[in-house]
Amino acid sequence: MLAISSRMHIFLHDTNGRRAVFGDQEYFQHDTHWRDNIPFYEYFHGDTGAGLGANHQTSWTGLIAKLIQQQGERRTR
Numbered sequence: 001m002l003a004i005s006s007r008m009h010i011f012l013h014d015t016n017g018r019r020a021v022f023g024d025q026e027y028f029q030h031d032t033h034w035r036d037n038i039p040f041y042e043y044f045h046g047d048t049g050a051g052l053g054a055n056h057q058t059s060w061t062g063l064i065a066k067l068i069q070q071q072g073e074r075r076t077r
Contacts, residue, residue, distance in 0.1 A: 008068045010049030011038050023050025040064055 010020040021038060022028040023045070029035060040063075041051030 008064065008071050010044060011064060011068060020049030021051045023048060038064070 013019060018029050019035075019038065021041070021044070022035075027034065039051065039055035041055045042053030044050065045052055
């Protein structure tokens with residue numbers, strides 16, 4: 001079983017500047033007011049990483065940010 005922190009890539013920009021979590025929602029991919037406000041969804045598409053179900057801009061967002069930070073710190077060591 002993979003640790004949740006190893007799946008955080010869906011929240012990061014890919015080589016094309018897109019975040020998998022936004023799926024095909026072009027507005028969120030490109031709008032300057034939204035593209036860096038990352039919601040945490042209840043479910044994620046297993047193949048694409050797109051967020052599905054209810055989304056939450058609550059403490060989950062802080063958790064995800066911390067996990068992304070920790071993943072980055074591990075890679076720099």
